[in-house]
Amino acid sequence: MKAPIDFYFDFSSPYGYLASTKIDALAAKHGRSVTWRPMLLGVAFKATGGAPLPSIPLKGEYAKRDFLRSARFYGIPYKQPDPFPVSTVAACRAFYSLSQTDDRAKLARRLFTAYFVEGINIGESPNVLKIAGALGLEPDIESQAVKDGTRAEVEAALAKGVFGSPYIIVDGEPFWGFDRFEQIDRWLREPF
Amino acid sequence: MKAPIDFYFDFSSPYGYLASTKIDALAAKHGRSVTWRPMLLGVAFKATGGAPLPSIPLKGEYAKRDFLRSARFYGIPYKQPDPFPVSTVAACRAFYSLSQTDDRAKLARRLFTAYFVEGINIGESPNVLKIAGALGLEPDIESQAVKDGTRAEVEAALAKGVFGSPYIIVDGEPFWGFDRFEQIDRWLREPF
Numbered sequence: 057m058k059a060p061i062d063f064y065f066d067f068s069s070p071y072g073y074l075a076s077t078k079i080d081a082l083a084a085k086h087g088r089s090v091t092w093r094p095m096l097l098g099v100a101f102k103a104t105g106g107a108p109l110p111s112i113p114l115k116g117e118y119a120k121r122d123f124l125r126s127a128r129f130y131g132i133p134y135k136q137p138d139p140f141p142v143s144t145v146a147a148c149r150a151f152y153s154l155s156q157t158d159d160r161a162k163l164a165r166r167l168f169t170a171y172f173v174e175g176i177n178i179g180e181s182p183n184v185l186k187i188a189g190a191l192g193l194e195p196d197i198e199s200q201a202v203k204d205g206t207r208a209e210v211e212a213a214l215a216k217g218v219f220g221s222p223y224i225i226v227d228g229e230p231f232w233g234f235d236r237f238e239q240i241d242r243w244l245r246e247p248f
Numbered sequence: 249m250k251a252p253i254d255f256y257f258d259f260s261s262p263y264g265y266l267a268s269t270k271i272d273a274l275a276a277k278h279g280r281s282v283t284w285r286p287m288l289l290g291v292a293f294k295a296t297g298g299a300p301l302p303s304i305p306l307k308g309e310y311a312k313r314d315f316l317r318s319a320r321f322y323g324i325p326y327k328q329p330d331p332f333p334v335s336t337v338a339a340c341r342a343f344y345s346l347s348q349t350d351d352r353a354k355l356a357r358r359l360f361t362a363y364f365v366e367g368i369n370i371g372e373s374p375n376v377l378k379i380a381g382a383l384g385l386e387p388d389i390e391s392q393a394v395k396d397g398t399r400a401e402v403e404a405a406l407a408k409g410v411f412g413s414p415y416i417i418v419d420g421e422p423f424w425g426f427d428r429f430e431q432i433d434r435w436l437r438e439p440f
Contacts, residue, residue, distance in 0.1 A: 114295055217309065
């Protein structure tokens with residue numbers, strides 16, 4: 057059994073969302089599973105001096121156009137959310153409070169769809185809890201243990217060098233961006 | 249006759265170099281020509297708050313790995329230059345001092361190869377002049393007219409929203425990055 061591939065993302069990241077719709081099939085094609093690992097881009101930005109795309113002159117305007125165009129190019133449903141970006145701390149905590157891998161991935165997919173297709177503000181805790189509840193899940197976003205555990209996951213991601221979203225690690229090889237999926241596909245067949 | 253596509257780049261940009269090896273063939277496939285337009289990333293960074301990739305924590309280390317891996321993926325010769333990045337003011341001036349489009353593109357290709365394959369420091373004016381001379385070209389990098397003309401080109405690029413390298417504009421539609429070539433290919437067939 058080959059090792060799972062690590063899929064790091066921020067719940068508020070458009071390219072993270074686009075990647076989330078394709079990552080499982082890409083991995084499965086090569087007999088791999090995926091470990092979903094939400095992180096907080098804001099924390100990474102503190103390390104790299106980065107900023108949310110919409111806030112950057114010139115690049116921000118381009119990015120908004122590129123989100124939509126990339127979604128059309130790949131045939132992925134996408135509606136630019138507003139507000140954007142939002143805090144994804146509650147979503148992250150809800151995710152990591154669940155113990156089952158399958159439940160985590162199920163919640164993550166649903167949160168992405170809620171935000172990037174249905175326009176539900178997943179930056180608001182009640183919305184996160186409602187979405188989880190509709191899936192029959194009962195995440196905990198308030199306990200100190202969950203808060204600490206989430207912080208530890210985010211710090212572990214940073215320690216792995218994760219500075220953007222999506223960020224995929226295959227057998228130690230890092231790939232940043234949905235636009236590296238072709239390279240990941242070849243790498244999973246054979247490192248080059 | 250369809251309009252040429254605009255190819256903006258910085259001579260010190262790895263992804264600009266990778267794009268330069270494929271852009272003419274991509275355009276020709278769709279009956280288009282390419283207008284090569286070197287710019288100065290440093291000037292764009294002043295507008296966006298950006299910085300050269302190698303200077304950014306985490307992202308810089310990743311970028312160096314990605315330059316090499318992307319070159320291998322596409323089968324493009326690449327040797328990480330040192331020093332990197334370098335000032336490309338002299339290269340830009342030499343380019344814009346030439347009046348013929350063909351001479352410009354010929355010099356640009358040769359400068360990219362010199363820097364990214366042969367390890368010649370094109371940040372040094374004498375090297376730029378020597379490379380041009382070997383092609384039978386006699387660029388002027390000292391006259392005030394050329395300096396002013398180059399500055400005007402760089403400012404015009406910024407006014408068009410060019411914040412990165414490579415940056416390609418097809419009939420008004422902007423594409424940033426070598427990793428958007430597939431989207432450009434489809435757009436040239438039919439806007440989507």
